[in-house]
Amino acid sequence: MRIDELPTPALVVDLDLLDANIARMAAAWPGTRLRPHVKAFKSTALAQRLAAAGHTAFCAATRREIAGLAAAGLGHDLLLANEVVDGDRLAALISGAPDARITVAVDSPETIEVAARAGVAEVLIDVNVGMPRCGCAPEDAGRLAELARSRGLGVRGVMGYEGHLMAEPVDRAAKVEAAMALLLAAHELVGGDIVSGGGTGTWDSNQWVTELQAGSFTLMDTHYDAAGVGFAKALSLHTTVLSVNAIGGWSTCDGGLKALGMDHGDPAIDGASVWYCADEHTVFSMADGAPLPGIGDRVRIWPAHVDPTVAYHERLWVTQGDQVLDEWPVDLRGW
């Protein structure tokens, strides 16, 4: 099948660009120095491609992601980089994947207690390094590690996500260094082999973590592209023009709010100005007086934020040139 025969809206991965992104990242963060974050792409097929490139340890944000990775034979070393307070579901996850190595983030006595009762074997102490979200104060990390060990949990080290710096335009490297100083101070108190953190936005500035939690670099989006992180946009939404208003100067294509994560604003179309997205439409005009695409023409939309875009779709269409090679289920959706 050719790309232009795909039923639209279709979320499309350019395999050559994906592979180039993986190779570029692997050159800097080889093997398990990279712990790919599957939340960006939610596909075990894409995770398999990363594993084949040597990245056999994964990071995830939900139980469903961890369970799916384990079921797909990717349970060598899984990190649930998120707090869990639902003990029953955590216990079901652990007992349902007896062959997987599952490490869970904890940041409080409560989450340590939940992990211990659920049969979790190993944890990381999640440290707040400046972004208001989860994570303990750096100075509390040692106390929590001690508590975790007293409850029988293995403590592998620390994690801390400098998410507030991923697209930081001013002095990113210096700010990352300051954030990581907090994480390293916590690591001194905690011990263990792992200092986990970072992401696509700090892959070339974070020299302090032992493993990088990046995922968006695989597929990319306009937000990370504008931040200049150096990877190629391998993901696009292919749509078809349904209606043209020649007098008004706009066209309407068939992908919208239910196919695109919108928290980073409107998506982009090459050579065009996007007016807005509706539930099932994107309305746009052409820049510089270029002719409007006609009814039935294909239009490629660049998502502004990869993670919540992929989460809307059942599948990724894998393409090379103008050919469709494969279909990867987005099999890690939901919770």
Add this chain to the structure above:
Amino acid sequence: MRIDELPTPALVVDLDLLDANIARMAAAWPGTRLRPHVKAFKSTALAQRLAAAGHTAFCAATRREIAGLAAAGLGHDLLLANEVVDGDRLAALISGAPDARITVAVDSPETIEVAARAGVAEVLIDVNVGMPRCGCAPEDAGRLAELARSRGLGVRGVMGYEGHLMAEPVDRAAKVEAAMALLLAAHELVGGDIVSGGGTGTWDSNQWVTELQAGSFTLMDTHYDAAGVGFAKALSLHTTVLSVNAIGGWSTCDGGLKALGMDHGDPAIDGASVWYCADEHTVFSMADGAPLPGIGDRVRIWPAHVDPTVAYHERLWVTQGDQVLDEWPVDLRGW
């Protein structure tokens, strides 16, 4: 099961409020005067409840929605209120639902040709009434109706969606009247029994359509609530607090960008200030010095936009008081 035993994040429908919304709308738009738009809720179970209240004609935005309604025995009178240029998939839809009455919107010679070749029996002429999207110019509607009839299509009338006025704060009624004057002028040229349009935002100001295409009124969101449309917020995202930062004054709960449509901005939490949403988290502080919810506490989030919120979820949990009564699959997702 009680609500507070639901695995979170959980999208929850308050059945009493839903039923009150349906009753309120039915009093103004009884029976097939209302053509509920299923794009807002994407659930045949919820559609069945509307059908039981007398609303047996439905409106949809995608082929998948139409096919699902037909398969659920709700094919009495279905309107695909959207343009289609993929003839193969349209033909499959029509041939796959031989017992359903399916009417399709057309706004161009191209979409008329696709409909005729796909075996569509009936169409509505889609008219632009002021919002830049699909729809022909009002003065072209008669010519298109003639073309459609010449191709063997039954023309049931016109549709025109005044979507740009749904939350219009100034002179909404007068602006709706002006938009509908365009639609009525087109109807004069087209003929047929149907003048279809309107939505939740104009349910009490649009006196000109023969049937109202409203769907959001069933579940509502903070955007329509702020517009003062008069229905109750029956939909909320139930979450659990995962982490509390007492010094910083924020809590983090377990529902975020992959559980909430974000194009209308951040969601709301009663008595709280939402700081931001991340992929799997919402971070907030309390207003007026109220105590922060603790780890494990439940937090109810009000979505800002119902349609793209529901589209992220596999199911709606149906509740009454603090009890969970049922689980409705969101079975009309995708395309």
